[in-house]
Each structure stands twice: as C-alpha cells, then as structure tokens.
Amino acid sequence: MTELKPGYIAQLTVKGQEGSRWILDGGEHDIFVNASEFDETPEIGKKIEVFLYMNRRSELAATAHKPKMTIGTFGWGRVIRIDEKEGAYVDIGSSFEVLVNKADLPRVKALWPKMDDELFMTLRTDLGGNIFARLATEERVLELIEEAPKDLFNKKLNARAYRLLPVGSFFLSIPENYRIFVHNTEREQEPRLGEEVEVRVIDVHDDGTLNGSLLPRKEERLGDDSETVYQYLTDVGGKMPFSDKSTPDEISEMFGMSKAAFKRALGKLMKEGKVTQSDGWTSVK
Incomplete structure (x- = not known):
C-alpha cells in the first residue's frame, strides 16, 4: 500500500463499522471516519475516496468531505x-x-x-x-492560468486579488482563471487580498494575460464628477467661489478630484445649460 499522509486524497477499503465510525484499511493502522459524513451507507469491502488529516490526538484520520485543494493542488x-x-x-x-x-x-x-x-x-x-x-506563488499561478481570448477587450470580469504589490494588484478572474494585472494608476484604492471586484479589461497580451482597470470609463467618470459638483452647488445655495480658474489644491481639498477632472465636469454642466461662470464664481442657472 502507498504510504498514507495527511493532506492527500486516498482510496481506502471499508473494513467495517465501530459505533459511530467507519473503519478503513490503512495498512498497519486502521483509519476512522465519522459515519455522519456519509449520505449513503458505505459498502464493506469496497474502496471509498477520503481526505486524510491528523486529528487532535495526532492520529491519522479521514473525512469524506474532500477539500477544494490538497497538497500539490490549488x-x-x-x-x-x-x-x-x-x-x-x-x-x-x-x-x-x-x-x-x-x-x-x-x-x-x-x-x-x-x-x-x-x-x-x-x-x-x-x-x-x-x-x-x-x-x-506567482510561479504556480502562471502554470495554472487559462489563456484569455482577444475579444475580452473592454469587457468586464469578476476577479479576486491574489497578489498585492506597490506597483499594482494581480487578480484571477472567476471562474475562468485569467490572470489580470491592474496598475496602481488604474484604481482609486488598493483592494484587499482575496477581495472580489469587477475589472474592466484594457489590454489583452499575446500570451493570454490581461491588463485591467478598476476605474469607470471616462464618460462614466465625467458623469460622476459633474454630479458631485452640481450636488455641492445645490447644497450651498446655488453659488460657489470655485471655477476653472481655481487652483488644483483648492479643487482637490474641496472635491477630491484633479483640476482637469473638475474642468471637464464644469464643461459638461455648462454644455447642459445647468451652470454659468462669472468673476471666479460658478452659479446654478
């Protein structure tokens, strides 16, 4: 019989039952598994597949509930x-x-x-x-990933973060198992390890790996920024001492956005006829 070790799946022969446990043939030592783990009664003399582990008494034991990974699998x-x-x-x-x-x-x-x-x-x-x-590890991930098709460009995928670095975050799409890298400039905040997010594909490489973004598309961001500015305007009575002439620091402190984003938001609101600017002030029409 192959040496039995914890952390692996094994096929063992059912020898019989002892109280609330089934006895499995482990060679030199019997291995026990709780009877409550089986949906159907095991048949004596037949082999069953179980997962091996060390119990609290430091004895090799088995469970019929096989895990999602074992030693050597992920x-x-x-x-x-x-x-x-x-x-x-x-x-x-x-x-x-x-x-x-x-x-x-x-x-x-x-x-x-x-x-x-x-x-x-x-x-x-x-x-x-x-x-x-x-x-x-990254080396093992590269061995396990699937090659992504070219038509994923600009599509959105659900993915979980598996590696975090200052330069960016690495994700695996679920359930496809595509590898996605998101540069730190393509996210508003760093995700947690294991966090599930929606990633937009911004590049498909020849090797089948992906680059992604956690930021909304430019037109979506423009809409969000203009809504933020307009909401502030209405909250303060329809007039504010901020315009496209305001300093980047003033805009960042008040609205949490860059001056370029602020100017785009104001431009959208003016084009829609919602606001006007005069003498460094912006007002609701």
Missing part, C-alpha cells in the same frame, strides 16, 4: 475569521478549517482579507503532520 478557500495574532482561518470545503499564517498576509493590515473574501491557496503540513494553508 483552489479558493473562503475566509471565515481573522485572528490578528495568527492570521486568517479559511474554510476549504472539508470538515475542518486551516490557517493562513499572518506572515503570508500583507504587512498593511488594512489589506488583510475580511470574512467571506477568498484566497487562492494550497495545503502544506508541519513536522507533526498538521495541515495549514499557503498562498499560491
């Missing part, structure tokens, strides 16, 4: 709780949770995953055979 694990001293505990789709050590998480805690975010990961074991999680 999948998405859902974050179920955060411990600031230890890291992120993740549901792997099996009968127990595993830990992503805080050393593997971003240094900035604001970028740590939150509950229900999902991490792209694999499983490992420590010297005692206890299972923990490790995030997928």
